[in-house]
Amino acid sequence: MGHYGITAISWNTQHTEVASCMVHQVEKQGHGFVLLDGSPMSFSDVAELIIEGERVWVIIKNDAGAWDKDKLVKVRHSQHGYLYTSPENSLFDLPTF
DSSP, X not given: OOEEEEEEEEEOTTSSSEEEEEEEEEEXXXXXXXXXXXEEEEHHHHHXXXXXXXXXXXXXXXXXXXXXXXXXXXXXXXXXXXEEESSSOGGGGSOBO
């Protein structure tokens, strides 16, 4: 099972759903972790990672400028899967790219 982190998002043209995410592979190092280089990934590709059993986290910068794992990203199914975090919507509070 892989671990990934989302550090930024971009919205669809209606600004109602996440269109893509800046996704980084997360590598464990000692008691912490390191984010590898990120690349844009469509929301449906991120949803597919989660459906396949991968763990995807919202990653935020703390006051010291280091990266922290925040909420686990989940997929909610309707006509198509969409991304959400629970209980707060920290995914939607990320910076945009």
